[in-house]
Amino acid sequence: MATMADRRLQVFLAVAKHRSFTRAAEALYMTQPAVTFQIKQLEEHFNTRLLDRGYGKVTLTPAGEIVLDYAERILGMSAEMEDQVAGLTQEPNGVVSVGLSPTIASYWLPSLLDGFKRQYPKVVPRVFVGNSEWVERRVADKELDVGLVEIESTDAGIECREVGRDELFAIVPPGHVLARHVRVRADDLVGLPFIDRDPGAAIREAAERFFRDAGFPPENLDVTAELSSLSTIKHLVQQGVGFAIAARASIDKDIQSGRLVALPLEPNLYETLSVLLPKDKFRSRVVTIFADFATEHLKSKGFKRDA
Numbered sequence: 001m002a003t004m005a006d007r008r009l010q011v012f013l014a015v016a017k018h019r020s021f022t023r024a025a026e027a028l029y030m031t032q033p034a035v036t037f038q039i040k041q042l043e044e045h046f047n048t049r050l051l052d053r054g055y056g057k058v059t060l061t062p063a064g065e066i067v068l069d070y071a072e073r074i075l076g077m078s079a080e081m082e083d084q085v086a087g088l089t090q091e092p093n094g095v096v097s098v099g100l101s102p103t104i105a106s107y108w109l110p111s112l113l114d115g116f117k118r119q120y121p122k123v124v125p126r127v128f129v130g131n132s133e134w135v136e137r138r139v140a141d142k143e144l145d146v147g148l149v150e151i152e153s154t155d156a157g158i159e160c161r162e163v164g165r166d167e168l169f170a171i172v173p174p175g176h177v178l179a180r181h182v183r184v185r186a187d188d189l190v191g192l193p194f195i196d197r198d199p200g201a202a203i204r205e206a207a208e209r210f211f212r213d214a215g216f217p218p219e220n221l222d223v224t225a226e227l228s229s230l231s232t233i234k235h236l237v238q239q240g241v242g243f244a245i246a247a248r249a250s251i252d253k254d255i256q257s258g259r260l261v262a263l264p265l266e267p268n269l270y271e272t273l274s275v276l277l278p279k280d281k282f283r284s285r286v287v288t289i290f291a292d293f294a295t296e297h298l299k300s301k302g303f304k305r306d307a
Contacts, residue, residue: 006078008045009071011038015051016068017141019058042067079284093122094286099135099144100127101202103230104273107250108148112297116290123286131228133200139276145287147276148294150202150247159277161291163298165270166247168206169262171254173238176261183266186214193224193242195233202271207245210269234260247271249301273298 014024015035025032043050050064060068100109105127113125130138132149139147140157153160170184178184178192190211197204208218224242227233233244234251238259245265254260275295277283283291 006075008038008042009067009075011035012042012050012067013071013075015039015058016060016064016071017143021053021058091122092120092286092289094284095124095126096284096286096290097126097128097143097145098290099138099147099149100129101132101135101149102129102228103150103203103247103250104148105129106230108298108301112294115297116293119293120286120289123290125290131198131200132202136276139278142278145277145284146291146294147274148298149274149276150271151205152272152274153276157279159279161275161277161295163273163275163295164301165272166249167264168203168245168247168269168271169251169264170243171234171237171246171251171260171262172243173240174258174261176240176243178243178263179261181263184263185266186211186216189243190216190220191222194221195236195242195244196221196223196226197233198226198228201228203245203247206269206271210245210265245269 011024011028011030014028015021018024018027021032021035021039024030025035028035039051046063046067048063049061050067052059052061109127116123116125128135128138128144132151135144135147135149136151136153136155136158138144139153140155150166152162170178170189172178178188181188196207211218211221222242225236227236230246230250234246234254236242237244246262248262251260251262255262275291275298277287277291
């Protein structure tokens, strides 16, 4: 159980991180007046203002910057101490917050969670789904413990474990003008209706790079729709609304059933699959266990490992 002093520091850390009393209250499952009261008590203890409130934004005072630095270290050491002792005496348990891209959530999460829960039944993954850019940003901000995404992050605040690469294909319905092609180049696709992914999606960035490298600016493509849901995209492709670009693992069943035709791209195009972790943050036992399990699970899927 956290002491009163620990609780004040936890609340202060949340407000400093979110730059908002309202968002801190939501993250801590507290009322805003309760958050305000804890901050007031902490400021009275130090007899100085730690936060400046104004224009809808919260900023740290010089004293607040000092308290933030020590609060992170004190709470980190406290959590590490409890985690180390618990590791000697208890079965792994607790909550790990995990961010996933929609493709990973739809096609790889079920088998990942099934295997993980069989081995660690008392650990509860708390799953959030967003595009790869969204997940990367929240891992860097230490709002998520682990991220499973389709990019190779270069963010200085992130430890990125590349677990493999999945090939990307153009997908069209049977009977499409390109359906009998063995491979397709960018100039085969330009001018045809294109169903794109939402901004921030890893596959969208890869597709834009594919067309740009071939001399076709992405803004000149005939984009008929932008969607975050791959299942909806595949349905629209089947209906003849346009072609799309998708990863091999997410379309295997559709290809086998004959609902879609997958066309290899020339040159070949791949997306990187990665496990992301925040750097410079105490990593609890359950976070390490989940990250290691996810890393090995995705590697076991046989994704391409080299160019």
